[in-house]
Amino acid sequence: xxxxxxxxxxxxxxxxxxxxxxxxxxxxxxxxxxxxxxxxxxxxxxxxxxxxxxxxxxxxxxxxxxxxxxxxxxxxxxxxxxxxxxxxxxxxxxxxxxxxxxxxxxxxxxxxxxxxxxxxxxxxxxxxxxxxxxxxxxxxxxxxxxxxxxxxxxxxxxxxxxxxxxxxxxxxxxxxxxxxxxxxxxxxxxxxxxxxxxxxxxxxxxxxxxxxxxxxxxxxxxxxxxxxxxxxxxxxxxxxxxxxxxxxxxxxxxxxxxxxxxxxxxxxxx
Amino acid sequence: xxxxxxxxxxxxxxxxxxxxxxxxxxxxxxxxxxxxxxxxxxxxxxxxxxxxxxxxxxxxxxxxxxxxxxxxxxxxxxxxxxxxxxxxxxxxxxxxxxxxxxxxxxxxxxxxxxxxxxxxxxxxxxxxxxxxxxxxxxxxxxxxxxxxxxxxxxxxxxxxxxxxxxxxxxxx
Numbered sequence: 001x002x003x004x005x006x007x008x009x010x011x012x013x014x015x016x017x018x019x020x021x022x023x024x025x026x027x028x029x030x031x032x033x034x035x036x037x038x039x040x041x042x043x044x045x046x047x048x049x050x051x052x053x054x055x056x057x058x059x060x061x062x063x064x065x066x067x068x069x070x071x072x073x074x075x076x077x078x079x080x081x082x083x084x085x086x087x088x089x090x091x092x093x094x095x096x097x098x099x100x101x102x103x104x105x106x107x108x109x110x111x112x113x114x115x116x117x118x119x120x121x122x123x124x125x126x127x128x129x130x131x132x133x134x135x136x137x138x139x140x141x142x143x144x145x146x147x148x149x150x151x152x153x154x155x156x157x158x159x160x161x162x163x164x165x166x167x168x169x170x171x172x173x174x175x176x177x178x179x180x181x182x183x184x185x186x187x188x189x190x191x192x193x194x195x196x197x198x199x200x201x202x203x204x205x206x207x208x209x210x211x212x213x214x215x216x217x218x219x220x221x222x223x224x225x226x227x228x229x230x231x232x233x234x235x236x237x238x239x240x241x242x243x244x245x246x247x248x249x250x251x252x253x254x255x256x257x258x259x260x261x262x263x264x265x266x267x268x269x270x
Numbered sequence: 271x272x273x274x275x276x277x278x279x280x281x282x283x284x285x286x287x288x289x290x291x292x293x294x295x296x297x298x299x300x301x302x303x304x305x306x307x308x309x310x311x312x313x314x315x316x317x318x319x320x321x322x323x324x325x326x327x328x329x330x331x332x333x334x335x336x337x338x339x340x341x342x343x344x345x346x347x348x349x350x351x352x353x354x355x356x357x358x359x360x361x362x363x364x365x366x367x368x369x370x371x372x373x374x375x376x377x378x379x380x381x382x383x384x385x386x387x388x389x390x391x392x393x394x395x396x397x398x399x400x401x402x403x404x405x406x407x408x409x410x411x412x413x414x415x416x417x418x419x420x421x422x423x424x425x426x427x428x429x430x431x432x433x434x435x436x437x438x439x440x441x442x
Contacts, residue, residue: 012320012321013320013353016320016321016325017324017349017353020324020327020349021346021349021353023328024328024332024342024343024345024346025346026342027335027341027342028341028343028346030342031340031341050290050291051337054291109295110294110340112301113338113343114403115340117339119339245297
């Protein structure tokens, strides 16, 4: 015992180094597991506060671009107004009443790590819960994985654990979208049946099968595809519709029927 | 003593803010990220106790992690940096006699000396960080290449900052 203590005292520098290094590696390992990232609870009002102050400045510089995007979005919404539709069918219902959109603002984000995060300035005070979908003006952005009082943390598509179910818009074939942690502009399309032709420019949209995103929100556009002659499935490269690097305004999507859907699933399990 | 503490605290806060508000969000050519906060660790006084050195390195990294949401990565890399620091200092500057409480800055080591010192440690930090991020040895050479480019860019920024810092000191 005394020898051990002597040894530790003699090599204190190395021992302390190994202790600290082990501590940090445990932290890294925790954030690496899927459940670790889903259970992200360290969203902090302090770092969030500092980021929002700074974000106010950069917002001002990007006002013009933001304005243009808003105008575009506005125009789309105006087109969808009841008054701009000729309603002939009395059984017409709005699909979107299933979903509620909560606007939020990005206060910090990263794009160059294998696991990136986006922090937004709305928290559980504003009705945000875990596993809600997040979209930008242009397309899908990510999924909420941590919520504090005023802020939430979003796992963007740019995360090595991110996997979202999509659909090729032209023929409704289901595919999966992942990210190979390399370039923040491109994702990978997986599980494309080999008989399906993928052309550059084809649109990939959300499948609406996840209870998180409504159907038909754009994920991205096909950039290229690889032919694999002896495989059942082929792969492709996807250009994300959302420009993650300049992401500023997002909408968090609440599925108003999620609880009902989940309860139904539970019944099936029993 | 106190003025030294104040100076170090100001340097710490300035560099951390510069890091998390500006440079952590800036990726030159898409993949080069500068880590100027390492200058704080490089400039800790030479005769600092080894325990303090390790703890300061660890917690500085942890603060950056906290803001970047990269739990543990920077802490692991900066702990390694401060662990290697005494060895690197000893390797390059065996003959240099440091006065008590002296900082290994440009004014003491000279431009070339400081460059060698900073580059070696930043490279150690970057290599470890990138291997940790990739979490595998796949793409071994591309990681080394990335770490090299990244270290050169970081050291250039650190040299500029250090020249600004030390010029101010002379002015006072």
